[in-house]
Amino acid sequence: MTGTLEEVPAQAGPTQIDTERTVVHAPGIRSALGVRSAQDEPVTMVGALNAALADALAADPRVLVFGEDVGTLGGVFRVTDGLAARFGEDRVFDTPLAEAGIVGTAIGMAMNGLVPVVEMQFDAFAYPAFEQITSHLAKLRNRTRGQLSLPVVVRIPYGGGIGGVEHHSDASEAYYVHTPGLRVVTPGSPADAYHLLRQSIECADPVIFLEPKLRYWSKEPVPAEPGPAIDRAVIRRPGRDVTLIAYGALVGTAVAAAAAAADEGWDVEVVDLRSLSPFDDATVAGSVRRTGRALVVHEAAGFAGYGAEVAARLTEQCFHYLEAPILRVTGFDIPYPPPLLERQHLPGVDRILDAIARLQWQDLA
Amino acid sequence: MTTSPTIQDRVDAALPPSGDPLGLIGADGHQRETALLHLPPDQVLRELHRRMVIGRRLDTQATALTRQGRLAVYPSSRGQEACQVGAVLALREQDWLFPTYRDTIAVLTRAVPPAEALSLLRGEWHCGYDPHQYRVAPQCTPLATSTLHAVGLARAAQLKHTGEVALVLAGDGATSEGDMHEALNFAGVWQAPVVFLVQNNGYAISVPLAKQTAAPALAYRGVGVGVRSLLIDGNDAAAVFAAVRDAVGHAAAGRGPTLIEALTYRVEAHTNADDAARYRSDEEVRAWLARDPIRRLETYLRDRGLLDDAGLAAIGAQAEQLAAEVREAMAGPPDQDPAELFAHVYAEPTAALAAQRDFLLAEIAAEGDTP
Numbered sequence: 001m002t003g004t005l006e007e008v009p010a011q012a013g014p015t016q017i018d019t020e021r022t023v024v025h026a027p028g029i030r031s032a033l034g035v036r037s038a039q040d041e042p043v044t045m046v047g048a049l050n051a052a053l054a055d056a057l058a059a060d061p062r063v064l065v066f067g068e069d070v071g072t073l074g075g076v077f078r079v080t081d082g083l084a085a086r087f088g089e090d091r092v093f094d095t096p097l098a099e100a101g102i103v104g105t106a107i108g109m110a111m112n113g114l115v116p117v118v119e120m121q122f123d124a125f126a127y128p129a130f131e132q133i134t135s136h137l138a139k140l141r142n143r144t145r146g147q148l149s150l151p152v153v154v155r156i157p158y159g160g161g162i163g164g165v166e167h168h169s170d171a172s173e174a175y176y177v178h179t180p181g182l183r184v185v186t187p188g189s190p191a192d193a194y195h196l197l198r199q200s201i202e203c204a205d206p207v208i209f210l211e212p213k214l215r216y217w218s219k220e221p222v223p224a225e226p227g228p229a230i231d232r233a234v235i236r237r238p239g240r241d242v243t244l245i246a247y248g249a250l251v252g253t254a255v256a257a258a259a260a261a262a263d264e265g266w267d268v269e270v271v272d273l274r275s276l277s278p279f280d281d282a283t284v285a286g287s288v289r290r291t292g293r294a295l296v297v298h299e300a301a302g303f304a305g306y307g308a309e310v311a312a313r314l315t316e317q318c319f320h321y322l323e324a325p326i327l328r329v330t331g332f333d334i335p336y337p338p339p340l341l342e343r344q345h346l347p348g349v350d351r352i353l354d355a356i357a358r359l360q361w362q363d364l365a
Numbered sequence: 366m367t368t369s370p371t372i373q374d375r376v377d378a379a380l381p382p383s384g385d386p387l388g389l390i391g392a393d394g395h396q397r398e399t400a401l402l403h404l405p406p407d408q409v410l411r412e413l414h415r416r417m418v419i420g421r422r423l424d425t426q427a428t429a430l431t432r433q434g435r436l437a438v439y440p441s442s443r444g445q446e447a448c449q450v451g452a453v454l455a456l457r458e459q460d461w462l463f464p465t466y467r468d469t470i471a472v473l474t475r476a477v478p479p480a481e482a483l484s485l486l487r488g489e490w491h492c493g494y495d496p497h498q499y500r501v502a503p504q505c506t507p508l509a510t511s512t513l514h515a516v517g518l519a520r521a522a523q524l525k526h527t528g529e530v531a532l533v534l535a536g537d538g539a540t541s542e543g544d545m546h547e548a549l550n551f552a553g554v555w556q557a558p559v560v561f562l563v564q565n566n567g568y569a570i571s572v573p574l575a576k577q578t579a580a581p582a583l584a585y586r587g588v589g590v591g592v593r594s595l596l597i598d599g600n601d602a603a604a605v606f607a608a609v610r611d612a613v614g615h616a617a618a619g620r621g622p623t624l625i626e627a628l629t630y631r632v633e634a635h636t637n638a639d640d641a642a643r644y645r646s647d648e649e650v651r652a653w654l655a656r657d658p659i660r661r662l663e664t665y666l667r668d669r670g671l672l673d674d675a676g677l678a679a680i681g682a683q684a685e686q687l688a689a690e691v692r693e694a695m696a697g698p699p700d701q702d703p704a705e706l707f708a709h710v711y712a713e714p715t716a717a718l719a720a721q722r723d724f725l726l727a728e729i730a731a732e733g734d735t736p
Binding site for chain 2: 064096100101104105107108109110112113116128131132136140141142143147148149180181205278279
């Protein structure tokens with residue numbers, strides 16, 4: 001998998017949402033994933049997600065896809081392009097514009113034996129559904145001593161770097177990972193997007209599926225073999241000196257930073273978490289014990305952010321293996337900036353390299 | 366610019382609630398005439414009465430158990446028996462009930478065993494019964510959130526052509542929540558087989574209806590989203606049964622949702638922790654006691670020769686026996702295991718949760734070893 005990611009630095013996204021770029025032709029995607037001879041054809045993340053939804057709808061009649069603009073339009077990012085036409089309005093449909101309504105009714109449908117895959121149009125527009133997600137979707141299994149199972153997937157395009165105006169670029173993962181009962185996953189690449197979404201739809205637990213908008217248009221072939229299990233982290237680039245922990249859009253940035261670090265003489269291992277909750281302690285702690293140094297990167301604000309949990313639990317598990325404190329490279333503790341200033345906010349290759357340099361290498365001498 | 370005939374057609378087709386609440390048996394126990402509701406058969410009326418007497422006895426028992434520390438809290442629905450019993454008896458076996466925390470009488474009327482129904486209020490577990498077994502969703506504590514679950518369940522029934530109807534209960538305060546509006550709107554757009562029963566008991570804890578809404582009646586919330594709406598006398602069990610039975614049939618026939626506002630009154634305080642004297646007068650309570658749902662049906666049944674002293678005594682004996690069973694169930698040890706705290710968070714406990722479970726069990730074992 002290493003090296004197949006299209007390396008788009010976080011700052012290099014388009015300055016506006018260009019919907020023309022996101023149009024995906026469903027037949028081509030299906031052939032790319034469904035026909036063995038065409039597997040080497042690169043697919044965008046949007047295309048991979050579209051194919052995952054199509055394959056899940058075809059494989060399981062209980063699966064439904066609904067949300068705002070997901071039917072006729074095919075979603076504002078075209079992730080659901082062509083699905084309503086192929087599977088009909090009973091399986092793929094537009095709803096009233098109300099996010100609590102979308103998640104709340106998905107809960108009821110799951111209680112009645114269906115497998116809803118719903119779309120929140122953008123990260124910050126998912127907040128009206130917060131009570132339904134945290135108080136009900138996450139808790140109904142526990143509330144009923146395991147009698148109610150809610151296999152619901154909430155797809156949320158998240159994160160910045162695409163030139164979105166206010167409320168279109170939040171990295172909102174910390175809100176969800178703090179809620180027991182939810183699985184929270186995010187793919188870093190098209191191939192992982194396909195398999196992780198299929199796994200999420202098949203999962204008996206509710207899954208918050210965070211789609212890194214910045215990587216929607218990255219391309220790579222999607223192998224037919226399923227990837228690692230839904231709750232496993234993956235080493236995207238092996239290395240001996242530093243463990244660089246990333247997820248979502250910043251996996252690509254981390255791989256680019258690792259390549260640049262090699263020029264400076266650091267051999268960086270990149271871990272793609274994939275599953276933010278539950279956390280794959282074994283894989284990540286295993287890496288940190290080997291390298292002795294760790295850095296966690298994310299777009300969201302650092303204060304009480306996901307990186308704080310990563311650093312804390314790795315310190316608890318790896319203290320005697322550490323050569324330096326675990327550092328965080330995160331967005332600033334500010335509301336997401338306007339698009340013309342977002343590149344100053346988002347962690348990029350240079351900021352990651354600067355942090356690697358601060359990992360107390362001088363003590364080795 | 367001309368008015369669209371389409372809009373006018375839809376206005377004409379809409380069924381706004383009546384100005385006065387519809388009823389079948391008045392507070393004096395005499396039958397009332399209404400064109401829209403049909404008096405249930407005698408056998409149903411007798412069963413409504415019997416179940417209301419039992420429901421009130423169990424409600425009284427539960428309130429008493431809070432005073433003895435056997436229940437953590439109990440939100441009484443005394444005075445609302447007509448709504449809770451009438452609505453539940455109107456359901457068919459395949460239908461689903463979505464109750465709130467104030468609807469314990471409804472849950473018990475749906476044949477959930479008292480020990481399971483009171484698990485939440487005892488503090489034993491959040492929901493003590495299997496929702497699929499009784500087709501009763503967990504009692505919902507956040508307001509109006511379950512209205513959306515009911516619409517979703519009904520929508521699934523519609524898509525699968527399985528025929529069940531969802532009945533969701535809510536209070537007057539819950540109608541101010543956004544989820545209630547979204548649920549009504551989704552139900553209208555989907556023509557989902559769902560019935561909303563709003564028990565308007567006049568207060569959201571302490572806040573009177575006048576501070577919830579300027580609408581002439583809560584039933585008008587349905588009109589704005591194209592949902593057929595009814596305003597009924599919520600202390601008239603016959604009217605509640607007839608209205609809900611009609612709405613269930615309407616929904617099952619594919620004709621869409623109904624919103625029913627039932628005017629009633631919470632005779633007790635919000636919970637045992639509340640002091641109702643701070644926000645309402647004895648005079649107001651007395652006026653509502655005169656409209657008691659059980660007494661009026663009893664009067665009607667006695668006048669018609671459908672109930673006598675012996676029948677009443679037999680019902681009272683049944684109620685006492687059930688109350689004794691509730692006391693017995695609440696006197697025993699709770700059905701609890703600390704390890705279970707970790708068992709249902711996910712379909713399978715994660716490694717981290719398994720470790721936390723083992724930590725807690727070791728801690729408990731160490732406490733046990735301490736002299």
